[in-house]
Amino acid sequence: MNKKEFMSELKKNLKGLSKEDREEIIEDYGEHFDIGKKRKRKESEIAKSLGKPKQLAKQAKVELLVSKAEKKKSVKNISRAIFATIGMSFFNLIFVVGIFFGLLGVLIGLFATGFAIAVSGLSLAVLAFLPISLEFISLPLVNHLTVFFVGLGLLCLGTLFCIGTWYVGKGFYIITIKYIKLNIRIISGERE
């Protein structure tokens, strides 16, 4: 493989990265070739000692996507990081993807529950102020004041529930990143 072949294979596998990152990676290896050639090394020999361009590109891609997911927390970023890592063919991770999306579903469900409790509480509290009969609540000793406080209580409960879920979600995000990083280390370790 000569420099041209190496670089085109590298470029081909860097798709999906920002222009800036792509250029930096291409420049790094381009410079390595140029200096090597000045030192009377053959292009094919330099290419061989650098390693496989496809693997180098994938490794660079995963590391960049993970650091992006770490800096800017979003479901999109972390999903891209996960799929890029799978691209490096690590089967353990495919198994993990199922768990990841399962837990994501649970989190969304918990959020919805908290939200529903809060909304029902709010509507009860508002209801207490309306000049309507409360006969439809077929419990003894129900008056407007109790309805108001029950509503207020539910509103607080629902809000706390959402806040709690938020923190659980954050922890979940951090653990996911740690897990991916661990996998990258294992993968790139094996590929050397």
Added chain:
Amino acid sequence: MDTQFKKGVLEIAVLSLLQKKDYYGYELVQIISKIIEISEGTLYPLLRRLKKEGYLKTYLKESREGPSRKYYQLTNKGKEKGKKMKIDWKNFVNKIDKIIKK
């Protein structure tokens, strides 16, 4: 040498070398790959990561040989990290030595 072992050591090697002077990528790769057996391409992802994490910065400098080269320089954060890793490494080696000599 075990590959996982190598990965950890590479970071210490880079941060220690750069304490003394600034190097360009090719030079770093040559020095390190003479001592630790790695494919030369693997050092660049590490350098890029260390830069992204704020331990290194880079600048371009002309060379007599031809086009300008990218030099790597430690930031203050990088210098601190390098010193800490050196201490950790020495402690670790001492402990392992004790086990080996038993």
